[in-house]
Amino acid sequence: MDWLIIGAIVGSAAGWLIARAIKGFQARRKGGCAGGCGCADKIQPPKK
Amino acid sequence: MSAKEITVALVGNPNTGKSTLFNALTGLRQKVGNYPGVTVARKSGRCDCGDGLIVELVDLPGLYSLAAASPDEQVVTDVLLGSLEGSQQPDAIVVVLDATNLLRNLFLASQLAELNLPLALVLNQADVAHEHGLKIDTQLLSQRLGGVPVVLTSAWKGEGIASVRRAIAEVLNKKTKLARLTWPxxxxxxxxxxxxxxxxxxxxxxxxxxxxxxxxxxxxxxxxxxxxxxxxxxxxxxxxxxxxxxxxFNPLAAEPLIHYAHLRKVLDGVTSGGAGKQGNAAALDRVLLHRVMGPILFTGIMLGLFASVFWLAKFPMQWIQSGVDFLKSVAAPALAGTPMLQSLVTDGIIAGVGAFLAFLPQILILFLFVGILEDSGYMARAAFIMDRLFSWCGLNGKSFVPLLSGFACAIPGLLSTRTIEDPKARLATAFAVPFMSCSARFPIYALMCAAFIGPLYGPGWESVVMVGMHCVGLIFAVPTAFVLTRFILKVKPQPFVLELPRYQMPKPRDVLWRMWQNAAEFISKAGTVIFAITIIIWALCYFPRDAQMAEKIRAAEPALSTHELQARTQAAMIEQSWMGRFGKAVQPVFDPCGFDWKITVGVLASFPAREVIVSTLGVTYSIGKGAEADSQHLRQAMQEAKWLSGPRTGAPIFSLAAVLALMVFFALCSQCGPTIATLAQETGGWKWAAASFFYMTILAWIMAVVVYQTVIRIL
CATH class of the missing domain: 1.10.287 (Helix Hairpins)
Structure with missing residues (x-):
């Protein structure tokens, strides 16, 4: 049971970090800033 | 009418209070700086102008004229001309002017008249004009400029905002346009x-x-x-x-000459009085910007700032640490039946996230003081002082805004390099920005100073070392920029004009709001990225686990006491974990810097984001301490850590030499994934980003070796 809970927690943490990195990369490619500096929500990419 | 149908652009010179007015009109918050060039990107918000009229208000970067030189200014010009791909020309323009300097500010408005768009004028900072004894006849000004609405405001005090809303509605309804000048x-x-x-x-x-x-x-x-x-x-x-x-006329000088001649006639009789309090500011500037006194006062202010940060944050940090201990004392017995989960929660999550959160008071106090300095107008003076230091290395004068921003975070610093006209100077500045000591470096400096520098040499030295560490990046950025600008990129020197904002009392609401934004960001980081990374680090430090470890140690050394056996078992467990094996394999690379395998693990785990070092050390030292961790703070655990093998056996791992080497390594190393990605984005490829990463990382390693080997030989 311990292994199951720990596996789920560690897996979720790793998955979330990877998803966040991909999202940030995509946001940057669109011209926005997903830099983790807190400005991602303040600086928007130019409207197309 | 909906926000999508009507767009109104907010345009003006830098330092006219445009961003403050934008905040007041839209209710949105954004950084309000005192030095030119702080607004580097498009910002928009919904503005309710009454009677159901809601417009999209776009805050454009500040500019002095339509003769765009920098990419940032080109964007503004293109947006206003409606020539930016995918962007529509605004339906109306609101020009924000500094009421105390109408002649210079009206130059841009006069150029904008040529766009033939409905336009309103907002004369901001009316309170300051009033203090200076300046009187403005807005009706006469409106009449001479073709009947456009002219509104006096003090966005800083929230005065006249309703009039601006009415002026926007009026200009959209009546389509009033600013009278064009008559060209010869x-x-x-x-x-x-x-x-x-x-x-x-x-x-x-x-x-x-x-x-x-x-x-x-x-x-x-x-x-x-x-x-x-x-x-x-x-x-x-x-x-x-x-x-x-x-x-x-000389064709390249004709435009301002003709505009100013026209505007002098327009303003004749519109303004009266003035001068007033200018004398005090000039006297203060003579001291603060003095060639000798200026840098001395700047250093003194920085020393005072860091000393205050340490002194004021001492007790709140202890309260947070007590809270972390309390949480551990509650969680440990509750999870006693599941040792693995108990270790994850207490040694991993609580120890790791708690170690990071303990620096919240210092971050809060730091940003409080920085906010006060920025809003008072001193930061722009600091840029002026630094300009003298940097000008010889060929950096463009405009580089100082990005470099100063880099002290908070490299990313906005890199984005603000767009204000630099010369692409080569922009590249050199972007290369130098990551050297600036960003706030993410602060926790590791603070941890080392509080755990080793303060206890060893007294509290005064903490702030001296902190200022020193903030200068390390600068010391290396200057020669790097020198070589880049003079020999590699061959940047031509350009004149720099820095507009010094007037001195003013910082507005508590704005300073506290910025402090809260930074605190929220810090807490959010602790609850998300640091939380997730802490779990991963814990798992790597915990697995694989040899259930027979205690028996094996007991068999090898039967004389060990129960306490000793427990400590030896925990130490052996973490050493044979994945992270332990990895750290030990890589440790020889960092051995000349005086780093043991746990510090090596911390250094490697910090490459995506440097602040991870604190939580990583929190986890590795918490697991290593095992049952004793409940009563041990990270600082104490680090103070007690000793080399267990090799030529340094028995010596403290965190000697002064190792502590200084670690701080220098973090001051210079490129340990921020988002910064590298932004550098690639801003320089148009990965070449310069990769160069920056390898250059900074190798330089950091070399300097850490030099510092460690030098200090260890001296002491």
Whole structure:
């Protein structure tokens, strides 16, 4: 049971970090800033 | 009408309070800085102008004229001309002017009149004008400028905001336009020559504003945008400029001369009084900007700032640490039946996230003081002082805004390099920005100073070392920029004009809001990225686990006490974990820097984000301490850590040499994934980003070795 809970927690943490990195990369490619500096929500990419 | 249908652009010179007015009109919050160039990106918000009229208000970067030189200014010009791909020309323009300097600010407004768009004027900082004894006849000004609405405001105090909303509604309904100046006949003729030629060559009729850019500017931005080739325009432009010369003007200087002559007539009798309090500011500037006194005072202010941060944060940090201990004492017995989960929660999550969160008070106090310095107008003076230091290394004067921003975070610093006209100077600045000591480096400096420098040498030395560490990046950025600008990129020196904002009392609401934004960001990081990374680090430090470890140690050394056996078992467990094996394998690389395998693990785990070092050390030292961890703080655990093998056996791991080497390593190393990605984005490829990463990382390692080997030999 311990292994199951720990596996789920560690897996979720790793998955979330990877998803966040991909999202940030995509946001940057669109011209926005997903830099983790807190400005991602303040600086928007130019409207197309 | 909906926000999508009507767009109103907020335009003005830097430092006119445009961003503050934007906040007041839209209710949105954004950084309000005192030095020029702080607004580098498009920001928009919904503005309710009454009677159901809601418009989209766009806050454009500050600029002095439409003669765009930097990419940032080009964006503004293109947006206003409606020539930016995917962006519509605004339906109206609100020009924000500094009420205390109408003549200079009206130059931009006068240029904007050529766009033939509905326009309103907002004379901001009316309170300061009033203090200076300056009186402005807004009705007369409106009358002379073609009946456009002219509103006096003090956005800082929230005065006159409703009038601005009414002015926007009025300008949209009545389509009032600012009266164009009457150009001398020969100049007008020259402009018409260009309009006709562009239409004939490209098939598109350019605006009069476009024709002026072609006639009066030396760059080819507008011609290129219109698709007017060099071969087509060369003779026509020369002929048009000859017509300007015939009117007695140098073509490249004619525009401001003609505008200012026109504006002086417009303002005649509109303003009266003035001067007032200017004398005090000038006297203060003579001291703060003095060649010798200026840098001394700047250093003193920085020393005082860091000393205050340490002193004031001492007790709140202890409270947080007590809270972390309390959480551990509650969680440990509750999870006693599941040792693995108990270790994850207490040694992993609580120890790791708690170690990071303990620096919240210092971050809060730091940003409080920085906010006060910024809003008071001192930061721009600091930029001026630093300009003297940097000018010899060939960096453009405009580099100081990005470099100063880099002290908070490299990413906005890199984004603000867009204000630099020369692409080579922009590249050199972008390369230097990651060297600035960003706030993510602060927790590791603070941890090392509080755990080792303060206890060893007294509290005064903590702030000295902190200031020193903030200078390390700068010390290396200067020669790096020198080599880049002089030998590799060969940047031509350019003059720099820095507008010094007036001194003012910082507004508590703005300073506290910025402090809260930074605190929220810090807490959010602790609850998300640090939380997730802490779990991963814990798992790597915990697995694989040898259930027979205690028996094996007991068999090898039967004389060990229960306490000793427990400590030895925990130490052996973490050493044979994945992270332990990895750390030990890589440790020889960092051995010359005096780093053991746990510090090595911390250094490696910090490459995506440098602040991870604190939580990583929190986890590795918590697991290593096992049952004793409940009562041990990270600082104490680090103070007690000793080398267990090799030539340094028994010596403290965190010697002064190792502590200084670790701080220097973190001051110089490129340990921020988002910064590298932003550098690649801003330099248009991965070449410079990769160069920056390898250069900074190798330099950090070399300097850490130099510091460790030097200090260890001296002491």
């Amino acid at each position: 006949a020969q100049v007008e003729s020259g402009l018409e020559t260009i309009v006709r030629a562009v239409q004939a060559d490209t098939g598109r009729a350019p605006s009069m504003a476009d024709a002026q850019r072609i006639l009066f500017s030396s760059d080819a931005h507008t011609s290129n945008r219109l698709g007017w080739k060099l071969s087509q325009r060369e003779t026509v432009v020369r002929q048009a400029r000859d017509q300007v010369r015939a009117a007695g």
